[in-house]
Amino acid sequence: xxxxxxxxxxxxxxxxxxxxxxxxxxxxxxxxxxxxxxxxxxxxxxxxxxxxxxxxxxxxxxxxxxxxxxxxxxxxxxxxxxxxxxxxxxxxxxxxxxxxxxxxxxxxxxxxxxxxxxxxxxxxxxxxxxxxxxxxxxxxxxxxxxxxxxxxxxxxx
Numbered sequence: 754x755x756x757x758x759x760x761x762x763x764x765x766x767x768x769x770x771x772x773x774x775x776x777x778x779x780x781x782x783x784x785x786x787x788x789x790x791x792x793x794x795x796x797x798x799x800x801x802x803x804x805x806x807x808x809x810x811x812x813x814x815x816x817x818x819x820x821x822x823x824x825x826x827x828x829x830x831x832x833x834x835x836x837x838x839x840x841x842x843x844x845x846x847x848x849x850x851x852x853x854x855x856x857x858x859x860x861x862x863x864x865x866x867x868x869x870x871x872x873x874x875x876x877x878x879x880x881x882x883x884x885x886x887x888x889x890x891x892x893x894x895x896x897x898x899x900x901x902x903x904x905x906x907x908x909x910x
Contacts, residue, residue, distance in 0.1 A: 778797055829875050839856070858876065
């Protein structure tokens with residue numbers, strides 16, 4: 754099953770935010786500030802490409818063979834036998850209601866409560882926590898999921 758790395762609500766917010774941000778270069782050109790308009794257009798284009806890549810292209814594929822993390826230019830794969838821990842943690846930002854993430858690690862043998870999206874690569878993947886992702890993982894993973902008592906209790910039945 755295929756899952757986007759970020760939740761749908763966050764993707765919609767990002768697309769809206771970048772869409773509204775497109776007005777800045779348009780207004781600067783309309784008011785005759787051409788150099789600033791080119792600069793704002795360049796900044797907007799970088800933000801737009803980053804948003805598309807982050808919200809629409811990055812995805813996790815979970816199947817009986819293992820887990821694949823797919824981006825625009827890279828693809829990483831871990832077989833179920835290579836995974837040493839699956840856990841739930843948070844990216845350490847100071848924001849109310851910060852979302853939980855599910856991580857898959859072939860490297861660490863202990864629970865990681867604070868995660869870093871910059872560490873994603875061979876042997877370490879992350880995806881926003883969703884019940885549908887947990888349900889799909891539990892089809893193939895017999896070990897517990899660290900960091901969420903509800904998942905551990907459900908998995909031990």
